[in-house]
Amino acid sequence: MVNLKQIKRFSRMMQTVTKTAPKEACMIAMYGEKMNPPVYKMPSETAMLLKHKKTIIRQLKKQLTAIRNLKSSLVVLPFQDKNGMKALDKTVSFLASQIKSLEFELADLASSEFDRQIKLLTSIKGIGVTLATALIVATGRFSYFNNAKQVSRFIGICPTYQQSETSVRIKGGINRNGDASLRSLLREFGISLKQNQLFCMFNGIPLQRFRLIVIKAIRRQRRHQIH
DSSP: OOOHHHHHHHHHHTTOOOOOHHHHHHHHHHHHHHHOOOOOOOOOHHHHHHHHHHHHHHHHHHHHHHHHHHHHHHHTSSSOOHHHHHHHHHHHHHHHHHHHHHHHHHHHHHHHHSHHHHHHHHTSTTOOHHHHHHHHHHHTTTTSOSSHHHHHHHHTOOEEEEEETTTEEEEEEEOOOSOHHHHHHHHHHHHHHHHHTTTOEETTEEHHHHHHHHHHHHHHHHHHHHO
């Protein structure tokens, strides 16, 4: 199984201008002969269920955000429709309960089927069941990739770089090709990791020693102020 964009760009590379069913079939056959793509492995039933639940949860969260924004825009008006506002409140509570229920089912299913990988991922400080499940679902239990670089490119956190001899040298941000919700979870993980300061270093000084240095400096400053 290949992406349709790959065949489309392959057809452009072959400079084809005819778009008919027999011609497209020939191009697909030629692409398979020339590029020899790997055989697609169907994911397990559990992995597909996890992916479906994750997609539904993401769409429900978008609807919940949209309705909350609508309610916030209507609250500031001088006159409000009471029945309409009650309907919005009921919709918000219903969507929130459905999201909570589906997230519980998602975590329960992932823990029962991928217990070992969930335990390994959650053993990392800052990674919970939600992020661990999202990583397992997005990467197919990390079976789609051979190294960490491929995973980072797929998720969309790989830094971009453009260069053309000496005239163009651009260091851009991340490529943002993958799942935006997964990137937001990874961002929260990075923030929590930074707050916990597990690997914080200051000019090569470990965190505990740096704290002692700061405390001693404050004490010396206070002694000078007293004198």
